[in-house]
Amino acid sequence: MKVRKESSRILKPIYEGTPPPTNGYIPLSVFDKVTYDTHIAVIYAYRPPTPPNTTLELGLQKALSVYREWAGRLGKNDKGDSVILLNDEGVRFVEASVDSTLAESMPFKPSSTLLALHPSLKGVAELVQVQLTKFTCGSLAVGFTGHHLVADGHATSNFLVAWGQVCRGLEISSLPLHDRTIFSPRDLPSFEFEHEGVEFMSKKLKKDYPLVDNLVDDIVVHKVHFTLEFLAKLKAKASSMNGTDKPYSTFESLVAHLWRAITKARSLNNFETTNVRISVNGRTRLNPRVPNEYFGNLVLWALPSAKVKDLLREPLPYAAKLIHDAVAEVNNNYFKSFIDFANYKVEEEDLIPTADVDESILCPNLEVHSWLRFPFYDLDFGGGCPYIFMPSYFPTEGLMFLLPSFIGDGSIDAFIPLFQDNLASFKQICYSQDNLESLMLSYL
Template identity: 70%
Template structure:
């Protein structure tokens, strides 16, 4: 089962009227600078009928004329600060095929096969790459890769929806907001929170993790997909909110993450007195005041780190974990975002030789977890003219301790969790992942 790459070329934005100059650039903002310096890959699958590759290519070129950053290149200005060159250098467009029907590899699970459905993520200059893979049944898989320094998941999903609109001959709407200069420090600055050890770490210190679990040494990391039905999620939410009295019930997200944190910690067999935390992405668009429009194109994410001793997490009932997650995330509010802007814009970052803590290539999170939610992103709205995708998933990322939450393709409110753990821990986790004791 070999995927054949039939063509690979660079395509550039297609403008209506006079093209803009290709000598301009955009500085990365403070949120761009602390996110993951890596390419991210996602995969879509579509039933036939599907539009020809020429339609997909033309639509992509039109979308790039609105989202010019993707067709540019990362560089640095005269002072060594990172920028995006708006030089219209273009994105990579790959055409591929495979001599099987798509249903022969369905359900598509996270595996090394996924890596053949999108271009390589290593050693590339392009900020976006697209691979269209055709199957003998007429089905189509779209592999999409994008550099995280340019945009977060929210902004990237908006771009993908715009690509679909352009392919269908529609006017791109809403238009993106490109102003990365809006995140300026206050005068005088007011750094209310500690950002060392949170968004930043010292480059001079080794990042040493005290791992008590002997299985961590040399373990094999596996990735699996776990489905949580709407019925299970309802029971989980009710259980998590059982001690909440007349207050608002905890969200499905709070409840599920508390459950996953507890069950993964059990499966890992961690020392009772060890500390474990969960790194949770927090979108600043809805938390800053005044609210940042959803159309903002760039990165606007910080993280919450609920933390607990293992013995407390395992022995306290689920509502305690849900409350800890809810309260910690709630603290990443406008005051926190403003404090971060003031700190990240100060001379302290350079003076103390600080670098971002976000590391896409950290192989092991144990005893911690990192959870990202794509539950509210409109990825299923990517319609090229033949309807919505029937599968959407991340590529294959065997990075221990990471969890990615996606809405299930079933469309009934159920959730799929893509989880990476050591092989022994995964086997134990799958035995207990639906326990509600």
């Protein structure tokens, strides 16, 4: 797939009435500061007929007048604090074309060719970039990149839906909440949970990653489709020993299965410890509840862990319970403990975030990003919902993305980066609990 870039320009917000001043800023919250300092890219594909590029361009400029943060820049205020400068310097807008049909390029498989469908993520001042790529059949690919310090997946998906609404001539149905100062520490701080080693670590423990190009080149991103029938059986099996009438969630059951399958495929040492980093949305967990319209980052991480021998020796419900309990622990008390810790201890103890964009190999651990509940598929520019939605190519070994399948039947697609040498073993067991359990028995 050869993509030809035809134009690249900066788009600025278009306001109704008098534009706001451009010397303001929004301070980054403790949740913004602890997340990944990088751009995240997603790709949409639409079948014809698609609206003209000018419709998407104008709609984007109008949406930016409501979501001004995206049109700003990261910077510092006069006190040296990290902020989003509301200077309206704009976003990058690229138009491109491909001399082939979408069908000839489909299915979009997780490979480096996807990188041509959106602008580069490196050394970018703009906080949002959009690339519109037209195919000869009239289909359209929309590559979107957004800086993670500005917004998490939930907030970003709300913005994308709003962009589509504006393109269709509609009012934005849910206006964003911009106030990032609502997360104040308590007068009497209480550090009820351990945050060093989870969200923060000592600067002394910061890794200097060696040149591992030969290892990175050996990483492949494998896409796995889990049918609704498979997921139902998996959920029933995972929940068979939990001792309550309430089953584990599909997410918990699937992550438990993948944790075991990938651990087995990696052939790890029996006494090694493995963990899974799972993002947890705080909007529904904080008390009082934070509105879904909150625009920014509001995510912390659950970190279930186990010895390899226990994870593989025990049946699926063991891993499911570890995940369920760890996620449940990231509750209102945990979020408020984090807010206190981030305000009172991080600077005092010279700590830095554990979220590390330079880490390309997570083994023996995993990290999972679930986009199962985000309304990404609701991005309609006027020609209907997308035919495909997927992450770009992120070859970080062990970094998984879970998405609802575009089939729309409740099935799930998982994007799983693994070493090439581990792929055959993973394929053998990822679709079959029977195969996995028989391998576990042979392991014993």
